[in-house]
Amino acid sequence: MxxxxxxxxxxxxxxxxxxxxxWWPANSTEEMLTGMVLIQNTNWKNVDKSLANLEKRTHFDLNALLSLSPDELKELIQPSDFFNNKAIYLHSLLSAYKNDFADWATLATPKLRKQLLTLKGIGNETADVLLLYYFKRSTxxxxxxxxxxxxxxxxxxxxxxxxxxxxxxxxxxxxxxxxxxxxxxxxxxxxxxxxxxxxxxxxxxxxxx
Missing domain, CATH: 1.10.1670 (Endonuclease Iii, domain 2)
Known part of the structure; x- marks a missing residue:
């Protein structure tokens, strides 16, 4: 039995x-957030290639990441698969990180989770990963x-x-x-x-x- x-x-x-x-395996917050988007529907080996490309091009400077053109970003993250959508999702998440996360951090966890789910490409799993590793919420x-x-x-x-x-x-x-x-x-x-x-x-x- x-x-x-x-x-x-x-x-x-x-x-x-x-x-x-x-966890989360990253050298900076920007790299961590990027990895959370890129890992969707792929494996970490592919993500590592994309992260290496972004590191070489931007050193994970937030403004440098946000300044990439859509085509540049797609090319850099291409190893992670679904790069057309992920380029949109990543720009959305990093923009929210720059402009909104400080205010969102004051929200109760249920309200914060709902707010994260409004971001492009952020579903249940990625929202919960963000709650855990960025916002330090027990979920x-x-x-x-x-x-x-x-x-x-x-x-x-x-x-x-x-x-x-x-x-x-x-x-x-x-x-x-x-x-x-x-x-x-x-x-x-x-x-x-x-x-x-x-x-x-x-x-x-x-x-x-």
């Missing part, structure tokens, strides 16, 4: 096995790796939507912002291993989905 564990126990097991991750990211692991652990009968899984976990989510950011990083790093370590565990979520 599978051993039942909760979300906190899952975090502790991953933390003990993998150690501290110290849960129900991304692909997490969804797959939770399915393997029989946490639900049918695959839930992103928001159903997020809301279920967050109904009893007593994580500090640092713990929440580490939990997301650990789930992703474990997901990349494609391990069956948790095959003998059953994850019990705070609320049924």
């Amino acid at each position: 599978a051993k039942q564990i909760d979300v906190r126990k899952l975090f502790e097991i991953l933390q003990n096995a993998l150690g501290r991750q110290n 849960f990211v129900a991304d692909h790796y997490t969804m797959r692991l939770f399915q393997q652990m029989n946490a639900f009968e049918q695959k839930p939507t992103y928001m159903k899984l997020k809301n279920s976990v967050e109904s009893d989510f007593h994580f500090t912002p640092d713990e929440a950011s580490e939990f997301h990083a650990l789930l992703d790093e474990f997901g990349k291993l494609k391990s069956d370590f948790f095959k003998d565990y059953q994850l019990v979520l705070p609320t049924k989905i």
Whole structure:
């Protein structure tokens, strides 16, 4: 019979096995925000190529990034796939960072999340990643790796939507912002291993989905 564990126990097991991750991997805020857009629907190897191009061209100076023409930006981020749309999304996000983020940081988390979702190309997952790693809010990211692991652990009968899984976990989510950011990083790093370590565990979520 599978051993039942909760979300906190899952975090502790991953933390003990993998150690501290110290995400988001970037040398500056501008690089971090850029990576959050470029990673959409691609892999980090491709993102690294685009980041290297941008570093060489702009040194991740915010004004230099925003001064790039649409065609220049598309060319530089082409390795990250979907570069036509991502060029628009990236300019939108960096403009908001320059002009609005200081004011948005005063908002309560639910209102802040809604505001982030108004930005071009910012969906549920990227909004939650921004909440975690830029705004330092305690939130849960129900991304692909997490969804797959939770399915393997029989946490639900049918695959839930992103928001159903997020809301279920967050109904009893007593994580500090640092713990929440580490939990997301650990789930992703474990997901990349494609391990069956948790095959003998059953994850019990705070609320049924």
